[in-house]
Amino acid sequence: MNDRLATVAHDQAQKSANAFWFWIVVTALVGWNVGWWAVIPGACAVLTAIGSFRSTTRAVRLEEQRSAAAAHTNVLKDCDRVLEEYSRALEMYSGYELVDASRLPFSKDTIKAALKLAMRQAAGTQHFDSLKAALFSLAMFQHGVPSALEQMGLLGALDGKAEADVDSALSRADHVQKLSLQELNSLATEFA
Structure with missing residues (x-):
């Protein structure tokens, strides 16, 4: 028209x-x-x-x-394509606790923006909760995660240097999860 x-x-x-x-x-x-x-x-x-x-x-x-x-x-x-590929990444790394962010199909910011857009459109539906969970799951993707930690999924018997790397990665993951939780709370009030 x-x-x-x-x-x-x-x-x-x-x-x-x-x-x-x-x-x-x-x-x-x-x-x-x-x-x-x-x-x-x-x-x-x-x-x-x-x-x-x-x-x-x-x-x-x-x-x-x-x-x-x-x-x-x-x-x-583009949002649908980003979310579809991110969903595949979540399925691929479903048993992992931490994964290096380089394994994501797009940058974390791009995925976060796509999730927020989808959440705005899905506000008040059941789909909103799954998108919220996907946003929270983004915290498991961190930069600099040692491959040994990725493969094990859990902490194991690692030498001193690897333990320092693991501690650093876990510290970053904890910080990002706190930020994600704050963001989820603000999104929840935004969409309530």
């Missing part, structure tokens, strides 16, 4: 611009030959200029609405 209206508005703006130039030429010819009678076609030129400005403004506004709608559709498609 907006496509058709935008096209009609652009056509109207072009017709008004053409009429403006026609009245400018007529004004010049009448002014050259008759003199003060040029005021009449001059007034017509001014009126068509105003009409052209209005039509152009309307066409631009409709074009912006059409572009915004197309961008929103693209964001929703």
Whole structure:
């Protein structure tokens, strides 16, 4: 609908611009030959200029609405793709306690933004709770998780250096989980 209206508005703006130039030429010819009678076609030129400005403004506004709608559709498609791939990552690492963030299909911020968008759309439904759980699960993906810890899923007999790495990764995971919990609480109040 907006496509058709935008096209009609652009056509109207072009017709008004053409009429403006026609009245400018007529004004010049009448002014050259008759003199003060040029005021009449001059007034017509001014009126068509105003009409052209209005039509152009309307066409631009409709074009912006059409572009915004197309961008929103693209964001929703991208959001679905991000969530689908993140869901696969969650399934792949379901038995793990910590996983290196490099294994995520997208950055944590991108996934978090997609989850928030989906949560806004799913507010008040059962799907909201699963999205909330997916957002909380994002905390298990941390930067710098030792591969030994990833593979074991639990702490085991590791040498001193690896234990320091594990402690560091666990500390980061704990901090991110606290931040995620705070964010979940703020989202819960936002969507309540």
